[in-house]
Amino acid sequence: MADEIPIFPKAGSILINTGSIVNWNRLKRKPNHTPTDELKECISATVGSWLNDLDKTKAQYATDLKCINPTFSSNLSGDDREQLKITVKIFVTQPDPLALEDAIEKVLADLDVTSLETVLLSLSQPDQKSVSMDGIKTLWEVLERMVEKEKILAIGISDLAKDELEQLHTWSTVKPCINHVNLASCCVMPPDLTEYAKEQDIQLLTHSDPKGKSDIVTVYLPEMFPDKTFQDVLCSTATEKDSEGWSVSWIARYTALVKDRGIIKAKGYLVKAVRDVKKVK
Amino acid sequence: MGLLSEGTPLSWEETKAKADHVREHGITQFINLWKRHKDVKKDCLLWGDEVEYTLVHLDHENEKSSLLLKGDKVLHVLQQQERENPADLKTIWRPEYANYMVEGTPGKPYGGLMAYFNMVEANMRRRRKEVMRLLSEPGETALSVVTFPRLGCPNFSRPEFPPTPTEGASRSLFYPEEVIFPGHPRFKTLTRNIRQRRGEKVAINIPIFKDKNTPSPFQEDLSQYGDSGESQAASLPDHIYLDAMGFGMGCSCLQMTFQACNIDEARHLYDQLAPLCPIIMALSAGSPIYRGFLSDIDCRWFVISNSVDCRTREERGLEPLQKDRFRIHKSRYDTIDSYLGPCNACYNDIDMVYDRDICSRLKAAGVDELLARHVAHLFIRDPISLFSEKIDQNDEEESDHFENIQSTNWQSMRFKPPPPNSDIGWRVEFRPTEVQLTDFENAAYVVFVVLLTRVILSFHLNLVIPISKVDQNMKTAAKRDALRQGKFYFKKDLLTGYSPPKASECICNCPCGNVDISRAVDAEDEYTEMTINEIINGKVSNNL
Numbered sequence: 001m002a003d004e005i006p007i008f009p010k011a012g013s014i015l016i017n018t019g020s021i022v023n024w025n026r027l028k029r030k031p032n033h034t035p036t037d038e039l040k041e042c043i044s045a046t047v048g049s050w051l052n053d054l055d056k057t058k059a060q061y062a063t064d065l066k067c068i069n070p071t072f073s074s075n076l077s078g079d080d081r082e083q084l085k086i087t088v089k090i091f092v093t094q095p096d097p098l099a100l101e102d103a104i105e106k107v108l109a110d111l112d113v114t115s116l117e118t119v120l121l122s123l124s125q126p127d128q129k130s131v132s133m134d135g136i137k138t139l140w141e142v143l144e145r146m147v148e149k150e151k152i153l154a155i156g157i158s159d160l161a162k163d164e165l166e167q168l169h170t171w172s173t174v175k176p177c178i179n180h181v182n183l184a185s186c187c188v189m190p191p192d193l194t195e196y197a198k199e200q201d202i203q204l205l206t207h208s209d210p211k212g213k214s215d216i217v218t219v220y221l222p223e224m225f226p227d228k229t230f231q232d233v234l235c236s237t238a239t240e241k242d243s244e245g246w247s248v249s250w251i252a253r254y255t256a257l258v259k260d261r262g263i264i265k266a267k268g269y270l271v272k273a274v275r276d277v278k279k280v281k
Numbered sequence: 282m283g284l285l286s287e288g289t290p291l292s293w294e295e296t297k298a299k300a301d302h303v304r305e306h307g308i309t310q311f312i313n314l315w316k317r318h319k320d321v322k323k324d325c326l327l328w329g330d331e332v333e334y335t336l337v338h339l340d341h342e343n344e345k346s347s348l349l350l351k352g353d354k355v356l357h358v359l360q361q362q363e364r365e366n367p368a369d370l371k372t373i374w375r376p377e378y379a380n381y382m383v384e385g386t387p388g389k390p391y392g393g394l395m396a397y398f399n400m401v402e403a404n405m406r407r408r409r410k411e412v413m414r415l416l417s418e419p420g421e422t423a424l425s426v427v428t429f430p431r432l433g434c435p436n437f438s439r440p441e442f443p444p445t446p447t448e449g450a451s452r453s454l455f456y457p458e459e460v461i462f463p464g465h466p467r468f469k470t471l472t473r474n475i476r477q478r479r480g481e482k483v484a485i486n487i488p489i490f491k492d493k494n495t496p497s498p499f500q501e502d503l504s505q506y507g508d509s510g511e512s513q514a515a516s517l518p519d520h521i522y523l524d525a526m527g528f529g530m531g532c533s534c535l536q537m538t539f540q541a542c543n544i545d546e547a548r549h550l551y552d553q554l555a556p557l558c559p560i561i562m563a564l565s566a567g568s569p570i571y572r573g574f575l576s577d578i579d580c581r582w583f584v585i586s587n588s589v590d591c592r593t594r595e596e597r598g599l600e601p602l603q604k605d606r607f608r609i610h611k612s613r614y615d616t617i618d619s620y621l622g623p624c625n626a627c628y629n630d631i632d633m634v635y636d637r638d639i640c641s642r643l644k645a646a647g648v649d650e651l652l653a654r655h656v657a658h659l660f661i662r663d664p665i666s667l668f669s670e671k672i673d674q675n676d677e678e679e680s681d682h683f684e685n686i687q688s689t690n691w692q693s694m695r696f697k698p699p700p701p702n703s704d705i706g707w708r709v710e711f712r713p714t715e716v717q718l719t720d721f722e723n724a725a726y727v728v729f730v731v732l733l734t735r736v737i738l739s740f741h742l743n744l745v746i747p748i749s750k751v752d753q754n755m756k757t758a759a760k761r762d763a764l765r766q767g768k769f770y771f772k773k774d775l776l777t778g779y780s781p782p783k784a785s786e787c788i789c790n791c792p793c794g795n796v797d798i799s800r801a802v803d804a805e806d807e808y809t810e811m812t813i814n815e816i817i818n819g820k821v822s823n824n825l
Contacts, residue, residue, distance in 0.1 A: 022739060022740060022741075257395075258393070259393060259394065260325030260326060260392070260393040261325060261326045261393045261542055261735075261738075262326050262393040262394065262395065262735045263735055263738045263739045264735075264739035264740075265739075
């Protein structure tokens with residue numbers, strides 16, 4: 001496998017767009033299908049089908065790759081846009097404001113909409129002992145600017161304990177409307193958190209996305225999508241050389257719900273990864 | 282709770298004489314409703330649940346419990362808020378068959394946002410509290426339990442009344458007249474009319490659980506209850522014998538109704554939920570004890586089915602057809618006989634009895650074959666209660682005759698057209714769930730079923746299997762310990778996009794009426810037997 005000729009040796013950035021996975025028959029619904037497994041399968045399928053149609057000659061020189069699955073378009077513009085509630089959760093591992101802004105703009109472009117109802121931020125820094133409030137604040141400012149520009153209606157945060165949530169709430173201009181909490185880390189919600197959330201009108205919603213560390217209770221959970229996992233997927237769909245050096249910049253997961261009917265119209269992922277090609281042999 | 286028309290009930294003979302009239306106008310009313318609403322689109326999701334409560338008296342000193350016949354009194358107070366302040370109701374209360382029962386629903390339907398799922402348990406708790414507040418005498422309480430284990434045993438009620446085997450609506454050896462809800466004539470009328478139409482008392486024989494000391498064969502001497510011999514002849518050895526509508530309709534269940542976005546989605550959801558009826562029933566099983574005996578069943582379904590079986594001996598196939606028009610295979614309370622979606626026509630593999638003339642009439646009015654047959658099947662039944670004030674109707678604006686037949690076909694699913702003069706759309710009712718003891722459990726079942734409909738629609742799942750297999754599943758589901766030991770036919774692959782070659786011959790784009798539904802498909806490859814555990818939690822498969 002190490003001797004295989006790489007397909008895209010010059011690629012330094014890759015944007016993967018799964019399209020709406022709601023209609024995917026391929027996704028065998030295994031029991032206990034974690035969000036990480038789902039994402040793995042989606043990326044694998046998208047890259048796989050993209051490679052099939054790829055012009056292999058051009059690919060040798062391509063620096064920015066865009067893997068998209070055109071059959072599963074997630075265009076949400078149209079007459080019934082106002083019936084939709086679009087929620088996007090963005091996972092980042094670094095407090096890089098440009099990456100976050102890039103993520104939001106890419107989602108807006110992909111869905112062909114001018115605004116998103118809710119954006120949830122998840123900052124997971126596995127190497128850090130505790131959550132970096134400075135990091136969150138840097139990113140929060142990006143979200144607040146987006147709200148000002150009416151590109152996002154409401155913004156929320158993930159996995160904050162009561163003290164951190166209070167800090168964010170007090171400091172921010174646009175207040176968090178949601179704290180997205182990991183179900184596994186708290187069988188019972190801490191009462192101080194629920195009380196505070198009630199006082200400040202913050203919705204406590206649960207999720208089963210893994211993250212590096214939960215601050216509600218000290219529980220170490222696997223990360224949503226470690227770089228190694230991403231590289232392994234590329235390795236098995238492309239070649240080993242093609243998989244080297246990649247680091248995930250951001251993951252965006254969107255869900256479009258038909259408000260009045262409670263039905264999921266579209267659900268998909270966008271993933272951006274980068275690498276320094278010069279460092280890869 | 283069914284149609285609660287006001288007024289004066291007719292005798293059975295008078296009701297029977299008006300049967301054709303009710304059917305004819307009932308069909309006209311259906312056609313009018315259908316024409317008016319068939320093209321309505323994008324109704325939003327609205328849904329609700331119904332919980333039935335049993336009023337009980339617990340005498341701790343003497344270690345006795347009895348059914349509290351206070352439904353009418355309690356309801357009178359519960360319904361006060363509806364009379365005085367109908368605009369802001371949080372809960373709605375209705376009577377049920379027995380005077381120890383009350384039925385509560387949320388005041389307003391829930392909507393399409395996920396947040397509504399969080400409100401179900403709270404509203405159920407509120408309902409229970411409202412009832413409990415009115416039970417202030419010592420020992421009085423309300424339970425949400427499927428059956429009261431000693432219903433029909435001597436002195437099971439409070440106050441106590443003797444059964445009257447030779448007079449009254451039931452003529453039961455065990456079930457006194459006074460237990461039937463007295464506040465509305467409907468329930469006694471139904472009881473009497475079903476018995477008179479049938480030509481004999483209803484007979485329910487439940488297999489008894491053979492415990493260590495149970496005699497073999499098990500056979501009660503019914504003369505001790507005043508039987509002249511009629512009941513003894515109708516009872517079976519090794520069975521618990523019951524002889525009244527009250528034993529069935531006095532059971533409590535949990536029901537969910539939801540509005541679809543248009544008629545096609547309603548038909549689609551009706552079909553998708555039908556295979557789930559036996560599964561949910563087995564999961565929720567809660568009624569193993571009847572008239573004080575341990576039975577070999579865990580669910581109420583076939584008890585109720587037999588308790589309202591108004592079929593004559595001719596209809597049941599015990600005598601050749603002379604006076605009656607049809608040989609009918611099922612009681613008017615039982616599982617559905619056909620799917621409604623054109624794509625599922627080929628899974629309608631049981632012989633469904635329907636009125637050919639009514640079917641033609643509906644088709645002439647533009648109704649497609651499948652829906653026409655469904656309605657024509659409901660309308661093989663006679664009305665079993667009729668009120669003098671409601672005989673002549675304006676078929677454009679009233680639908681009591683349609684509702685009369687519709688609401689006395691008690692099936693596992695109910696397809697409900699919009700009522701006249703309202704904003705309400707096409708709805709589907711899911712009816713097999715056994716009620717649970719706690720609000721938490723009841724809310725869990727309600728939310729699960731409604732969420733499941735959202736998942737089915739979002740991910741385009743297909744659960745449909747031949748309807749004969751669904752019927753077999755229902756029989757399996759009622760048995761003792763079906764939850765752990767039963768094997769149920771279930772679709773192997775829920776994801777659409779797979780259809781066997783034979784099925785595709787009669788599949789066409791929904792909705793349309795041009796299907797060859799005379800041929801049922803043998804879809805053996807599509808389904809297999811699974812346990813409830815495998816259906817809910819999945820089968821561990823080796824091929825990914």
